[in-house]
Amino acid sequence: xxxxxxxxxxxxxxxxxxxxxxxxxxxxxHFAAVRKLTIESTVSTNGKVEPVxxxxxxxxxAGMVQRIAVQRGDRVKAGQVLVALDPTAAQSDLAAAHAxxxxxxxxxxxxxxxxxxxxxxxxxxxxxxxxxxxDVAQRNYDALQRLEREQAATKLQVQDAKDALDRAKLQLxxxxxxxxxxxxxxxxxxxxxxxxxxxAAVALAQHRVALSEIKSPIDGTVYQFDLKIGAYEQPxxxxxxVGKLDRVKVIVYVDEPDLGRVAENxxxxxxxxxxxxxxxxxxxxxxxxxxxxxxxxxxxxxxxIVGNPNHDLLPGVTVNATxxxxxxxxxxxxxxxxxxxxxxxxxxxKLDGKTVAWTPIKTGVSDVxxxxxxSGVSVGDRVxxxxxxxxxxxxxxxxxxxx
Numbered sequence: 001x002x003x004x005x006x007x008x009x010x011x012x013x014x015x016x017x018x019x020x021x022x023x024x025x026x027x028x029x030h031f032a033a034v035r036k037l038t039i040e041s042t043v044s045t046n047g048k049v050e051p052v053x054x055x056x057x058x059x060x061x062a063g064m065v066q067r068i069a070v071q072r073g074d075r076v077k078a079g080q081v082l083v084a085l086d087p088t089a090a091q092s093d094l095a096a097a098h099a100x101x102x103x104x105x106x107x108x109x110x111x112x113x114x115x116x117x118x119x120x121x122x123x124x125x126x127x128x129x130x131x132x133x134x135d136v137a138q139r140n141y142d143a144l145q146r147l148e149r150e151q152a153a154t155k156l157q158v159q160d161a162k163d164a165l166d167r168a169k170l171q172l173x174x175x176x177x178x179x180x181x182x183x184x185x186x187x188x189x190x191x192x193x194x195x196x197x198x199x200a201a202v203a204l205a206q207h208r209v210a211l212s213e214i215k216s217p218i219d220g221t222v223y224q225f226d227l228k229i230g231a232y233e234q235p236x237x238x239x240x241x242v243g244k245l246d247r248v249k250v251i252v253y254v255d256e257p258d259l260g261r262v263a264e265n266x267x268x269x270x271x272x273x274x275x276x277x278x279x280x281x282x283x284x285x286x287x288x289x290x291x292x293x294x295x296x297x298x299x300x301x302x303x304x305i306v307g308n309p310n311h312d313l314l315p316g317v318t319v320n321a322t323x324x325x326x327x328x329x330x331x332x333x334x335x336x337x338x339x340x341x342x343x344x345x346x347x348x349x350k351l352d353g354k355t356v357a358w359t360p361i362k363t364g365v366s367d368v369x370x371x372x373x374x375s376g377v378s379v380g381d382r383v384x385x386x387x388x389x390x391x392x393x394x395x396x397x398x399x400x401x402x403x
Contacts, residue, residue, distance in 0.1 A: 027390045029398040031351050031382040037333040039372050041326040041365035043261055045299075047252035047270075051243030051315050052305065055217040057082055059233035061090070063212055070240070072225045076216040082240050083227060087212035094205035101198035127175045134168035141165045220244045223315045245311040250282065252321040253299040256291050261325040263287070268304045269322040275312060282306030284323065326365045331372040338383045339363070339371055349384035349392050350377055351400055356384055358394040 063085030070082050141161040147153035216222075224241035233239070250270055254262055264287060270280040288300030304321070306313065313319070338348050339361075346363055349356040361376030377383060385403060386392055 026397050026399045027392075028401055029356070029390060029392065030385045030387060030401045030403050032335050032338055032385045032403045034332050034334055034373060034377050034379050034381045034383065036330045036379060037370055039326075039328045039331045039333055039365050039370060040324055040367050041261065042367060043254055043258045043323040043325055045253055045255065045258075045321055045323075047250045047304070047319055047321040049313050049315050049317050049319060050249045050251060051220075051223065051241075051245060052247050052249050053218070054220070054223075054241060054243035054315075056238055057214055057217055057240045057242060059085070059214055059237045059239055060235055061085065061208060061211040062234050063087070063089075063232070065227055065229050065231045065233065068227060068229060070222050070225065072222055074222045076220065076222060076242060078216055078218050080216045081213045082216055082222070082225075083214045085212040085214070085233060087209050090205065090208040090212055094202070094209055097198065097201040097205040101195070101202050104195040104198040107194070127172065130168065130172040130175050134165070134172050137161070137165040137168040214239050216240075216242050218242055218244070221311055241315075243315060245308050245313070245315075248306050248308045248313050248315065249285070250304045250306050250313075250319060250321060252302040252304055252323065253294055253297070254288075254302050254323070256298045256300065259288070259291075259300045259302075262302055262323055263325070267324040268306065269324065270306050270313070270319050271322075272313065272317060272319045274317070278312065280306050280308060280313060328365055328372055331364065332377075332379050333370040333372050334377075334383055335385055336366065336369060336371050337387075338385045348377060349386075349394070351382040351384070351398075354400070355395055355397050356392055359383075 065083055066086045067084040068082075069080075069084070070076060076082070141158070141164070144153045144158045144161045148155065148158050220242040221244070222240050223243050223245070225239070227233075227239060250268070252268065262284060264284050266284045268282045268284060270282065272278070272280075282304045284302060285305045286303035288302055291298050291300050302323070304323075334348065340347055340349065342358070345360050347358055347360040350359045359376055362374040364372030364374045366372065382400070382402070384392055384398070392398070
């Protein structure tokens with residue numbers, strides 16, 4: 001009797017043991033649901049800020065810095081003085097040039113009036129005396145001619161009077177010729193040429209004095225300036241860089257494999273560690289024409305234009321950049337950890353009851369965590385997101401854990 005009971009109990013115990021053993025051998029696998037999300041495909045990298053519009057203020061004459069009128073970060077107007085160099089030498093040259101110009105001006109005035117005043121006055125006195133002598137000689141000659149007709153004077157006396165009259169005429173003519181030739185046309189031309197040269201020297205000296213003040217070439221913000229009082233500047237030395245910072249250019253360094261995802265006018269988000277929590281937005285302005293080595297990276301330099309209304313982004317700083325290459329709203333999506341590749345085909349392990357089924361899928365855009373599903377699974381389906389050492393196979397029984 002006991003044997004028959006044992007024979008009946010043993011199969012039951014073995015069945016229970018097998019069932020329990022089978023239950024324990026089914027792996028526990030986490031599953032994620034396909035759900036609708038907004039997917040932003042981005043390219044994250046770094047970049048460097050530059051002004052869009054800028055100009056350099058440079059020294060145009062040599063000199064020591066005597067006065068500094070601005071500092072880095074100041075907003076300036078075109079023509080505003082940035083730095084003043086010592087103008088002593090230039091002012092001395094200007095004074096000397098003014099003196100030479102005044103001397104030349106006086107010389108021209110004198111020549112236009114006929115010559116030096118003293119010489120001209122002496123000649124005029126001589127001419128008046130010669131004219132008076134001529135008048136006397138003329139009256140004497142006329143009187144002797146009348147007396148000769150009345151036989152009261154001899155021919156010799158008349159001839160002597162005529163000779164005296166001729167000499168008086170010649171003397172007057174000589175003085176008048178001397179006055180006419182006191183200043184020639186060539187004298188005036190030479191003097192006027194010297195005056196023009198002197199006035200040109202004055203203008204040049206005034207220009208050199210003006211160059212001692214180095215001014216801003218444009219309206220903008222002084223974003224590079226390092227001069228100190230006492231520094232000596234040579235012609236061509238850089239004094240300051242002035243830029244318009246309402247908009248800035250950010251050169252974004254995009255790794256070569258990601259360049260195909262970037263296009264003009266794509267939105268760009270800029271952050272800077274110096275201003276945590278602050279975001280600047282812009283757009284891709286120009287794509288690179290070549291790739292260059294940057295350390296261990298091979299990158300293309302993508303030019304972006306970014307709004308900077310408060311002038312917080314400073315030229316020369318390094319920033320973080322995120323280019324938004326695509327945005328898909330209400331996209332069926334799965335975590336990237338659920339995506340698998342088998343023999344070059346992308347797919348997922350979809351939960352089918354208590355087993356998993358390998359399901360090929362077609363994907364779209366992706367972000368850091370999720371990938372868009374174009375076809376293969378639907379919203380609400382659950383796909384395996386295995387972790388650890390669990391190896392999943394098509395048709396495998398699993399103990400599903402919902403994420």
